[in-house]
Structure formats: C-alpha cells, structure tokens
Amino acid sequence: MKTSYDLIYDVVMRIPRGKVATYGLVANLAGNRRWARVVGYALHVNPKPGVIPCHRVVNRFGGLARAFAFGGVNMQRTLLEEEGVAFRPDGTVDLEKHLWTGD
DNA sequence: TTAATGACCTATC
DNA sequence: CGATAGGCCATTA
Numbered sequence: 211m212k213t214s215y216d217l218i219y220d221v222v223m224r225i226p227r228g229k230v231a232t233y234g235l236v237a238n239l240a241g242n243r244r245w246a247r248v249v250g251y252a253l254h255v256n257p258k259p260g261v262i263p264c265h266r267v268v269n270r271f272g273g274l275a276r277a278f279a280f281g282g283v284n285m286q287r288t289l290l291e292e293e294g295v296a297f298r299p300d301g302t303v304d305l306e307k308h309l310w311t312g313d
Numbered sequence: 314t315t316a317a318t319g320a321c322c323t324a325t326c
Numbered sequence: 327c328g329a330t331a332g333g334c335c336a337t338t339a
Contacts, residue, residue, distance in 0.1 A: 213336080213337080214336060214337090215336085215337085232322095233322080234321070234323095237335090242334085242335075244335050245321090245334085246322055246334085247318095247319060247320090247335065248334095248335055248336050248337080249320085250320035251319055251337065252320090252336090252337095254319070254320050255337085256320095264320085268320095269320080269322090270322065275321095
C-alpha cells in the first residue's frame with residue numbers, strides 16, 4: 211500500500227552517508243514542512259528497517275528523538291560516528307556541518 | 314465517519 | 327531568556 215510515508219521514506223533514504231537531516235527539513239523536502247509530525251510517525255512505524263536510515267534523522271536541535279527505540283540512542287550515535295558525523299559534547303549532531311539541506 | 318494519537322515546529326506569554 | 331500553548335498533517339482504532 212502506498213501512502214504519504216513513501217514520500218518521507220524517499221527523502222530520508224536520499225540522505226547521503228555522513229550527513230543528517232531534521233524532521234522539519236525532511237518534511238519540507240517531502241512537500242510540506244507541516245509533515246514534521248508525520249515524518250516522526252512514519253519513522254516510528256518504520257515498516258522497512260535496514261532500508262530507512264532513521265538514525266540520520268534528528269530533531270531541529272540535532273538531538274535524537276525521545277522515543278528512539280530501533281536499537282537505542284547509544285546505537286544511533288555509534289552509527290553516525292561510523293559514517294563520519296561529528297557529535298557535540300552535549301551529545302547532539304553538528305547540524306552546521308552535517309545538516310543535509312537536500313543537496 | 315468521528316475521535317484520538319504522534320520520533321515535530323513555531324509563536325507567544 | 328525560559329516555559330507554555332497551539333497548529334498543522336496523516337495514520338490508526
């Protein structure tokens with residue numbers, strides 16, 4: 211079944227390795243910035259694990275979601291570090307350096 | 314079909 | 327500057 215989520219998934223999958231995007235940004239690229247909530251919902255259901263790099267999606271603060279439960283926040287930090295993403299002392303991603311604006 | 318929920322963001326007090 | 331409320335959209339029950 212095809213839904214608006216596919217749009218969001220497509221954008222999220224477009225995120226290049228070593229970069230991250232915010233929910234609002236993904237929503238914006240998906241078509242509308244108001245989809246920010248829908249984006250979170252889409253990743254929440256995460257119907258295609260392994261195909262959708264949810265760890266590359268962060269909130270506008272650069273921090274991970276509160277209920278990040280696909281493996282643990284700890285895991286996400288590791289994954290991003292493996293991709294070359296720099297983390298701040300506060301544990302947030304440096305959006306100024308790794309924020310994917312849609313290329 | 315209506316009502317309720319959600320990994321958000323922006324604006325206002 | 328810090329905290330609170332609201333809004334918007336789609337999905338699920």
